[in-house]
Amino acid sequence: MAEATIKWLEEKRFVGVDSTDHGIVISTPKEDGRIGAKPSDLLLLALGSCTAHGVVDILQKKRQKLTGLEVRVTGEQQPDPPWTFTGFHMHFVVRGRDLSEKAVEDAIRISHEKYCSVAATLRHAGPVTHDYEIIEE
Numbered sequence: 001m002a003e004a005t006i007k008w009l010e011e012k013r014f015v016g017v018d019s020t021d022h023g024i025v026i027s028t029p030k031e032d033g034r035i036g037a038k039p040s041d042l043l044l045l046a047l048g049s050c051t052a053h054g055v056v057d058i059l060q061k062k063r064q065k066l067t068g069l070e071v072r073v074t075g076e077q078q079p080d081p082p083w084t085f086t087g088f089h090m091h092f093v094v095r096g097r098d099l100s101e102k103a104v105e106d107a108i109r110i111s112h113e114k115y116c117s118v119a120a121t122l123r124h125a126g127p128v129t130h131d132y133e134i135i136e137e
Contacts, residue, residue, distance in 0.1 A: 050119065051090060059107045
C-alpha cells in the first residue's frame with residue numbers, strides 16, 4: 001500500500017512527506033506570495049516523472065545512448081471548481097547520440113501504457129496523449 005503524510009505548516013502551506021521521508025512544500029498559487037507547488041501541479045509532475053522513469057529505464061536496457069530527457073506535461077481543467085482535469089498531454093524531448101526513433105517511440109508507449117501507474121489511473125479522467133522530439137547531441 002502506498003502512503004504519504006501531509007502536515008500543515010502555516011497559513012496555506014503544507015509539507016508532504018512520502019513513505020521514504022522525502023518531503024515537498026505544497027502551497028497555494030505563487031500569486032499569493034507562497035512558496036511551494038500547487039496540489040494540482042503535483043498531479044502533472046507525478047504523471048511526467050512516472051512515465052519518464054520508465055522511458056529512461058527502457059532506453060537504457062535497449063542500450064540507447066540517452067544523454068537527456070525532459071517531459072513537459074499539460075493538463076486541461078474545467079473552468080469552475082473543483083477544476084477537474086479532463087485530459088493530459090506529455091511532450092518528450094529526448095536527447096542522445098544515434099538514438100533509434102523506433103526505440104524512443106516504443107519506450108514512451110510501453111512506459112505510458114504498461115508501467116506508469118499514474119497514467120493508468122488518470123486515463124479514467126480523460127485522454128492521456130503524448131508526442132516527442134529527438135535531439136541529436
